[in-house]
Amino acid sequence: MNNVFTRVSALNQDDFTTLFGALYEHSPWIAQEAWLARPFQNEDALLAAFRKVVAIAPSAAQMALIREHPELARKVGVDDTLTTASQNEQASAGLDRLTPAEHARFTASNEAYRAKFDMPFIICVRLSEKDHILNEMERRTRNTADEERRTALAEIDRIAAIRCRDVLKALETHA
Structure with missing residues (x-):
């Protein structure tokens, strides 16, 4: 596992959320949930964890995420x-x-x-x-x-x- 991904996987949930919480506009809950999928072997695995959180979120949460984005x-x-x-x-x-x-x-x-x-x-x-x-x-x-x-x-x-x-x-x- 790449050194960066070793470090990312070793982060506690709060630190991981602080680091990646802004990836999705005003929605740190996605990073908080994606943390549960660690360890991350590489970038693809990390991105897949984020995408999965969004994909399995209830429709209301998905719409809230969409509406967090600016015009x-x-x-x-x-x-x-x-x-x-x-x-x-x-x-x-x-x-x-x-x-x-x-x-x-x-x-x-x-x-x-x-x-x-x-x-x-x-x-x-x-x-x-x-x-x-x-x-x-x-x-x-x-x-x-x-x-x-x-x-x-x-x-x-x-x-x-x-x-x-x-x-x-x-x-x-x-x-």
Whole structure:
């Protein structure tokens, strides 16, 4: 087992939750539950533990997790619940530098999406650009509620995987 994963597996539940609790937006309960699956042999095993917690969570908990995510492309300072990770991720896709016309289109698309699904649109913005995000938001508005719930959860897992890699890299750097 890699030294990083030996260290991660040896953490107590509180320390593990502190380290990985922010992978899923405002939902440290996922890390708390994933800790039970240790020891972790590698990154794949760690990520699988997080995904399993989300997959077997009751529907109400899954919807609460989805609703913890911020609306994309809000004007800076409007959403004080936006985590630093979300701010950085949105900035990486240029969502903090929209023209007035782009912001209006995002706002209209966000409102149409929320009206249909009663949840924020979720996409892994670190793997996307603003035009792709807008196109996906408009395309996915045609999905069924169940399709969109599944898609949102898959995107949340993608976001968490990238954040997890960031945490693991930091651990390797500070070994």
